[in-house]
Amino acid sequence: MKVPVKDQYLINPSLVFFIVHSMQIGVGVLGFQRYVAIYTEQDSWITVLIAGATIHIVIWIMYKMLNKEQGDIISIHENVFGKWIGGLLSFLFMLYLIALGITILRTFIEVLQVWMFPLMKTWTFSLVYLIAIYYIIAGGFRTVVGACFLGVVIPFYLIFTFLAPLEFANFRNLLPVFDHSIKETLSSFKTMTLSYLGFELLLVYYPFIKKPETSQKWAHYGNLFTVILYLYLMLITLVYFTPEHLKRTIWATLTMWKIIKFPFVERFEYIGIASWVVVILPNLCLAFWAASRTAKRLFNVKQKKVLIAILTITLIANTLLRDRASIDLLNSRVSKIGLYFIYGYIPFLFVCFSFINKVRKKT
Amino acid sequence: MITNDLETIQKMMLTGSLLIRLKEDDNQGLLVKAEMNKAREVTIPEEEFSVVGPKESFVESLTTNLNLVRKRLPIPQLEIKEFTVGTLSCTRVAVLYISGIANEENINTALQRVGDLKYHQILDSSYIAQMISDNDNSPFPQLIDTERPDRVAGVLAEGSIVILVDGSPHALIGPTTLVKFFSALEDYFINWQLASVLRVIRLFAVSFSILVTPVYVAVLNYHYELIPKDLMATLVSSRSLIPLPPFLEALILELTIELLREAGARLPTKVGQTIGIVGGIVIGTASVEAGLTSNVLLIIVALAALASFTTPVYKMGNAIRLIRFPFLLLAELWGLIGIGIAFIFLMGHILRLTSFGRPYLEPIYPPRLEDLKDAFVRLPFKMQEKRPIELQSPDTVMFSKRKADENKDIDE
Numbered sequence A: 001m002k003v004p005v006k007d008q009y010l011i012n013p014s015l016v017f018f019i020v021h022s023m024q025i026g027v028g029v030l031g032f033q034r035y036v037a038i039y040t041e042q043d044s045w046i047t048v049l050i051a052g053a054t055i056h057i058v059i060w061i062m063y064k065m066l067n068k069e070q071g072d073i074i075s076i077h078e079n080v081f082g083k084w085i086g087g088l089l090s091f092l093f094m095l096y097l098i099a100l101g102i103t104i105l106r107t108f109i110e111v112l113q114v115w116m117f118p119l120m121k122t123w124t125f126s127l128v129y130l131i132a133i134y135y136i137i138a139g140g141f142r143t144v145v146g147a148c149f150l151g152v153v154i155p156f157y158l159i160f161t162f163l164a165p166l167e168f169a170n171f172r173n174l175l176p177v178f179d180h181s182i183k184e185t186l187s188s189f190k191t192m193t194l195s196y197l198g199f200e201l202l203l204v205y206y207p208f209i210k211k212p213e214t215s216q217k218w219a220h221y222g223n224l225f226t227v228i229l230y231l232y233l234m235l236i237t238l239v240y241f242t243p244e245h246l247k248r249t250i251w252a253t254l255t256m257w258k259i260i261k262f263p264f265v266e267r268f269e270y271i272g273i274a275s276w277v278v279v280i281l282p283n284l285c286l287a288f289w290a291a292s293r294t295a296k297r298l299f300n301v302k303q304k305k306v307l308i309a310i311l312t313i314t315l316i317a318n319t320l321l322r323d324r325a326s327i328d329l330l331n332s333r334v335s336k337i338g339l340y341f342i343y344g345y346i347p348f349l350f351v352c353f354s355f356i357n358k359v360r361k362k363t
Numbered sequence B: 001m002i003t004n005d006l007e008t009i010q011k012m013m014l015t016g017s018l019l020i021r022l023k024e025d026d027n028q029g030l031l032v033k034a035e036m037n038k039a040r041e042v043t044i045p046e047e048e049f050s051v052v053g054p055k056e057s058f059v060e061s062l063t064t065n066l067n068l069v070r071k072r073l074p075i076p077q078l079e080i081k082e083f084t085v086g087t088l089s090c091t092r093v094a095v096l097y098i099s100g101i102a103n104e105e106n107i108n109t110a111l112q113r114v115g116d117l118k119y120h121q122i123l124d125s126s127y128i129a130q131m132i133s134d135n136d137n138s139p140f141p142q143l144i145d146t147e148r149p150d151r152v153a154g155v156l157a158e159g160s161i162v163i164l165v166d167g168s169p170h171a172l173i174g175p176t177t178l179v180k181f182f183s184a185l186e187d188y189f190i191n192w193q194l195a196s197v198l199r200v201i202r203l204f205a206v207s208f209s210i211l212v213t214p215v216y217v218a219v220l221n222y223h224y225e226l227i228p229k230d231l232m233a234t235l236v237s238s239r240s241l242i243p244l245p246p247f248l249e250a251l252i253l254e255l256t257i258e259l260l261r262e263a264g265a266r267l268p269t270k271v272g273q274t275i276g277i278v279g280g281i282v283i284g285t286a287s288v289e290a291g292l293t294s295n296v297l298l299i300i301v302a303l304a305a306l307a308s309f310t311t312p313v314y315k316m317g318n319a320i321r322l323i324r325f326p327f328l329l330l331a332e333l334w335g336l337i338g339i340g341i342a343f344i345f346l347m348g349h350i351l352r353l354t355s356f357g358r359p360y361l362e363p364i365y366p367p368r369l370e371d372l373k374d375a376f377v378r379l380p381f382k383m384q385e386k387r388p389i390e391l392q393s394p395d396t397v398m399f400s401k402r403k404a405d406e407n408k409d410i411d412e
Helices: A013-024 A032-069 A073-115 A122-138 A141-161 A164-168 A182-196 A199-208 A212-240 A243-247 A252-257 A269-299 A303-320 A324-362 B006-014 B062-072 B104-115 B125-132 B149-158 B192-221 B229-239 B246-266 B269-289 B295-308 B314-352 B369-373 B401-405
Strands: B017-020 B029-033 B078-085 B091-098 B144-146 B161-165 B171-174
Touching: A013 A141, A013 A199, A013 A212, A013 A269, A032 A073, A032 A182, A032 A199, A032 A212, A032 A243, A032 A252, A032 A324, A073 A122, A073 A199, A073 A269, A073 A303, A073 A324, A122 A141, A122 A269, A122 A303, A122 B314, A141 A269, A141 B314, A164 A212, A182 A212, A182 A324, A199 A212, A199 A269, A199 A324, A212 A252, A252 A269, A269 A303, A269 B314, B006 B017, B006 B029, B062 B078, B062 B091, B062 B149, B062 B161, B078 B104, B091 B104, B091 B149, B104 B125, B104 B161, B125 B144, B125 B161, B125 B171, B144 B149, B149 B161, B149 B171, B192 B246, B192 B295, B192 B314, B229 B295, B246 B269, B246 B295, B246 B314, B269 B295, B295 B314
Parallel strands: none
Antiparallel strands: B017 B029, B078 B091, B091 B161, B144 B171, B161 B171
16 A cells, blocks of 8 residues: 655655664663673673664565555554554554653753753753754654754764773773673663664655665665664773773763863863754654654644644653653663564564465465 | 837836827827936946956846846847836846756746735845745845856856846845855855865854854853863953853843944945944953953954854845854853754754755755765866756756866877
8 A cells, every 4th residue: 555745755765874873873872881781791792783783684674564565554554454453553653652752852851960950940941842843843754854864964073082082992891702691692682772773763754765665775774874883882982991880880971071181172071962962853853753644644633733742742741750760761661662663563563464465465 | 119008108108118109199109118227337246246256246227237147148048037026116027047957947936936926116136035035934045146247147057047126236046055155256266175165164154153152151151161271261360350141241242243233334434444443442442441241252252253254145144143142042041952952943944944945955955965066165167067956957967078078188
């Protein structure tokens, strides 16, 4: 079932690179190292690679489905499970997207409150940020993709700032290699995949790509770039911190920024966090765009109205989440759902989808 | 023109024609154009002055202006569509393009928007610019205005569309992109290395002009840890006697500069110089000595003002003047994070802008690597083989590189 999108709203296939990559890079980058290194210490970089490789497989599965369907997850659901059950599943997917958006924004505000402004009110910042998001999403999908593109290109200079910790690097920290059991690797693998989440939104924006079949390689490149970036960060973190030190460092990336020193600037993490305002913008824009788009396709309502409703819910939810414990809980719940979604649900959907297609072909 | 239609006769006579009748009660007559065309002489451009290159600029007469363009493009494909706009002013508006090079869709957009104009009086091309631009709530100009016929000829050859208005020495160019506003015509008169460096400096100057005072306010208000000890000492000693908070201090100085600028622009040139001296030297030095502002900030604000003058298109400079203030306000609210927020608003806004329906931020977004040859840098002419993709010209090749290179070899 083809989902029609007007020609002028379609985007170039190569931009999929930026959409996939920008959605994967988010608040998690500021402190993902610790959660992985708790289990596998100096071997964490291997986990980064393994997790990245499995994501490639999931992307491949998604393209298999989408290329056949030429639609989005809503039409796949309807096709496989019928109107009611399929609709319910799409609705659950929409809730997941909203929860994802809420988590990203609230976690970022927490970083702000911990590192910069301890007394900052959650709701004021959320309000202003959500207005900016509304303004961008109201410009349509092309504008959202533009935000993704600039959200990757503009903060790109930060990559070079991570070279500074190498001055104090101790490469012996990486030894011995392959010193962890499969069980430990699996546990770290689980937390690492969370950092790769976000590419699954492809299930929603697929019909917006011009000649979508050709975009597959760009999606893979986008993921590959994320893998390289995480590997780069992880290696630098591992050589800079000792394993014991790393286990006690919640925001490893931010801590590394602290040592950068120019004649005119110290404490670089302030500039880093301010740049992160631009980095998480594509995350939020894309998540809320996808959620409102799903609602539009499901209920046949105006996307603008749904968007306002979703953003209002986000604002209220953000204000209600007050302490570290509840934010942590939200984070772990949402990431668990994401984990099951990409490794459990997508393969399951793929099996059902190909089964039904085969049965229909016969009849 | 022989006619007996009263309405045409009236219209033509009001715009300067003679009516000749053979007999007194003839109902037919011959209309002869005999308008007196008093116009300023063609002079050197004042706003877009260049040291090298041609020094002609448009004047207030449409006929002269069309002649200036036609002289540079003596080809039959240069088409001029004329409209009469304004119920009272009956202003002649000409839309110029080269058929076969300009994109059909762009031409239709321009013709339709100019044709649809309903207003009683058009006094200048900037009226038209505001009425036909895609988003009239934006501080950014979406059409370039120029007073140089050579620039007009240049963009016509690239496939843009130019609008000339009778009574206005400024031509409008569209579709255009943000980076085009930072390119001066002089960039094409000097060699490409120098031109590229100058363009990069200009872009740097603009971002500096927008960001530097907000960063000063943000850092002094919230993030003094950012400043190393030695530099902090300089800042503290210059600010130790200032009673005002950084935000007010910056706001006052920014407004002072704006005042000077306005006063300088409204006054005759000779008095204007006096104002410059009074403002720059007397007020600046006195306010520092009186302990109202710190001299570090004075330097910063003056540099920012200087940097905003580097934009070759005057209207863009005005837009930059304006968007500094939201940045300043948000910097006072949330420090560097506030600047980040202001930045994403700006980013969203520019991403949404279009010029004649074409993306404004091109070639950055949508990313078109080929168009970068004439954006942040200007590559040599031999690499400017193709017309910009932005303009979607049906005839993409400007000249064949292969033909130009054919006879080139060592010792030949």
